[in-house]
Amino acid sequence: MSAHSDLIARLPKAELHLHIEGSFEPELMMAIAERNRIDIPFKTLEEAKAAYDFSNLQEFLDIYYQGMNVLRTEQDFHDMTWAYLERVRQDNVVHVEMFFDPQAHTERGVPFGVVAEGILAALKRGEAELGITSELIMSFLRHLSEGDGFVLLDESIPWHEHFIGVGLDSSEVGHPPLKFKGLFERCRELGFKLCLHAGEEGPPEYVREALLDIGADRIDHGNRAMEDPALIQVLRDTQTPLTNCPLSNLSLCVLDDLKKSPVKTQLEEGLLVCVNSDDPAYFGGYMNQNYEAITDALDLSADQIIQLARNSFTGSFLSQSQKDLHLSEIDRVIAG
Ligand code: HPA
Ligand SMILES: [Zn+2]
16 A cells, blocks of 8 residues: 555546456456457466566567467457446546557457447446547557558558557567558558657657657657657756656566656656556556555656646547546546
8 A cells, every 4th residue: 555545536537548358357257258268378377477477578478469369359459448448537637648559459369349349438438438538559569560550540441430540569679669660651641649658668760750750659668768858858848748657667677666667757857657557457456556566666756647647638639628628627636
């Protein structure tokens, strides 16, 4: 329990950096494997959890792509998404802008429509039954080619109205944002918001490319931007949201100690940083556990925690009037 657990629990929050396939808990994975009669390398929960010991991004990604292999039907994608929504309702997450990785499914023969329809059905239900609003962000795998990205973009045309934006994730080093310049230009013309993972393991130059060459609307992670004072200035001037993921940083050894997290400095420097869970089933915590861990590690004040929650709405793709409603709800919670 953190010193500010009660405040953290009471604050409404938006989650802006969440890979839905990274919310796939081993219990559900084993149940779906059985339902679909698929062998998985884990026989027990303990075995699964023991495999979740990573020393870098690639080690995680290998297990992450393996885990999602059991997902085959619309029902599977629905069940995974619904489980996430039910879980974060408890953390007072009221809005989520979620990534999904279609190429990780189409590559193994699962049609795009199966993936999208399953997730969308759960999101619709989440709004009706849990009051959680949501947006979907279609992410490109950066270890694949720009041409593969264009194939996905074409394949997804019938569902474009359901996506607010596109993302860029998977193995960062060696796959800079500029590798996808033409693809993101096309996505921008189509009206998509652009969210790029940059500066998680990759150098500050990747954040610079995402921001200045691609025109990213949001930077996912962005930790290593803090190595470049000129870049910090750009992030401050543009108020580009940075979606930080504390427990992810720790699990993937981006940081060896959360005390070295840039979040407090970013707040003090006036950057628009917020806290997120990234892949909660793999990194040991959902939204509030991420808030608690970063609060304790950096000794954040109540005002700083409130600022993080405010930033999660300000940095979202909600309309200004929707943002204002959420921000006034935060005011109401802290006054009461
Ligand atoms: O944190 C991440 N980084 C890159 N790719 C990912 N795919 C899922 N999570 C991540
Ligand atoms: Zn991520």
